Amino acid sequence: MGPKSLAFRLFVSAAAWVLVVIPIAAILLTSLYRQSIERNFDARLNVYMTSLIAASTAAGGDTPESPDSLGAPIFDIPFSGWYWQIKALDGGEERPLFVSGSLLDQQLDLPSKDDVPADETLTRRSYVTGPDDENLRIEEREIRPGHEGDTVYSYAVGGNAAEIDDDLAQFTTMLVLALVILGVGLTVATFFQVRFGLLPLRAIRHDLAAIRSGDAEKLEGELPDEIKPLQTELNALIQSNRDVVERARTHVGNLAHALKTPLSVISNEARSHDGPLSGKVIEQAELMRTQITHHLDRARVAARSGVIGGVTEVEPTLMALKRALDRIYGEKGISLTVSIDPGLKFQGEKQDFEEMAGNLIDNACKWAKTSVTVTARRLGDDTLSVMVDDDGPGLTRAEREKAVKRGQRLDESKPGSGLGLSIVADLAHLYKGHFVLEDARDGGLSARLTLPAA
Incomplete structure (x- = not known):
């Protein structure tokens, strides 16, 4: 199967398409999966955010109180990767109120409102660097516990984004392995599909060889609609070849008869007369007969040699x-x-x-x-x-x-x-x-x- 082979061209084009589509599919699936695990992670943050707000405003006052617990011990382990904090926003100034035990004396460095605008739920989500240089996924929300004009408080809950990265890495590994297997499988399937699809052409080649060797007279058998006209035209060509050869044989025979009969008459007439002239005529007539026989034999042979299927x-x-x-x-x-x-x-x-x-x-x-x-x-x-x-x-x-x-x-x-x-x-x-x-x-x-x- 060389570069000029139809099977090679079909196989290469299909394999190239597989090689283009699979990486695109891998990128798309990875992106969709990352969005999915980020939504799940954000849902966990939202649960903690709701618990934090509820625990800090349980007394019903205008000022948040320090929550005793969010029901998650991980927030009490120093630099565990999971943190929360509450700040008071007074006229553009930020005043820390409470932080989780995991932060110790540190604070979360949150992005500005201009860098990360709030969504329709007045929540801002972003990635920041944590106190232990870890990558954090942060959910921040501003609330006003009291009446209008009272102090606004910023609530922030963050979790270690390594969980997202680890989950994504595992998924990517499995995805790449699966897509490699799929790609190899599709390539192999394409190879056999091309071979199977071209079987009718192989059948035509085999039938033509059978005609050439004399084992068959024409192309037979059921072929796909796309190749059926080729079978019809080849059969017509083979029959036309036979007709041409048959006409050539007939013409050669007619020419032989038309030439030899006058020569026989000339020879017989010359033999009925004595003299050097008649001898010369007989000699030249025999020479002409020899030449005619030779060239007619060659013409007859040339006509027969073009016949398809003689064995x-x-x-x-x-x-x-x-x-x-x-x-x-x-x-x-x-x-x-x-x-x-x-x-x-x-x-x-x-x-x-x-x-x-x-x-x-x-x-x-x-x-x-x-x-x-x-x-x-x-x-x-x-x-x-x-x-x-x-x-x-x-x-x-x-x-x-x-x-x-x-x-x-x-x-x-x-x-x-x-x-x-x-x-x-x-x-x-x-x-x-x-x-x-x-x-x-x-x-x-x-x-x-x-x-x-x-």
Whole structure:
């Protein structure tokens, strides 16, 4: 799965989205949780504030009295982190009245009204530094116990904000762990989701390979609505390819008939007359016939090589050629031996394989003294070789190069047009294969054909 892969792009984009959303979610959840625990903490402070006001004004006078207890011993432990104090506000001057036992002789340093304005309940809440340098959450409220114009008193209750921080830290740790697990889970799920979502494309690839190998004729099966049009268009393209090839075959056959018939008439007319001119006409007509045969064969082969899905069983094809050539060359004492790997298949048209193998075996039988050996082997997952060895006189390097050229005949006494080996070379090239002539191991000539395997 490389950078150009569709699966890679989908996976990376989804993973990137997860990496962006999860940190934002972590920040948002942490902020919401902090607000929640601050509200709970403030509720505790408010309870203590209510108790403090009630205890200091229980006598009903205009001046607060020192409360005996708020029902919480923590306010009596020195520098416990929980404090309260009461101040009198006389014309802008602050006069301390009472403080909790936990403050000893210290006072809470409260922010000014300008820095922290009161809310709708006339309560101010803020964070300040305590007498032991701890961070305190403070709730302050101003009340007037007596009548209008009497002294205003400031009541303040504070608690150690480390409780908030500790609670938030524990929550953050658990949240980060949970979100990491969630992120990893989402990333893994995204990976499998992308793989699952692209399965129909893999199915199309598999079906196209089956068509290419000849195991199927068209794309079949139920596909998602988004990919269904692709299946339809590919099937139309495959059928169009077959139609084009069929028309090409028909045109090649018609052209062969249209050209060969006038040439036959010319040759027959020339043979009915004596003289050097008629001989020249016959010679040139035969040359034209050879050229036409060669180029029409190449055109026919080129048309067939574009067919999608052609597959040929090697063993039955070679055995059929062996039976046919045994009848021709058996009486001449030529022993034809065939060895084939089981299940071997050629990725191409049967007629082309018959023409290549038939030309090689026929040529070997013409030149062999006593035996011809045909060996067909699989070279790899997608390659096969056909080797035809004879015990004839063999060829020199120059003769081997000449033998594969169009229309070249090394011995005019042997029948044929001289096109056989050149057609084999052309066919092998069109199928992206190779054809070479070498010296056989036991003398004679070895023709080796390498072709695509199915």
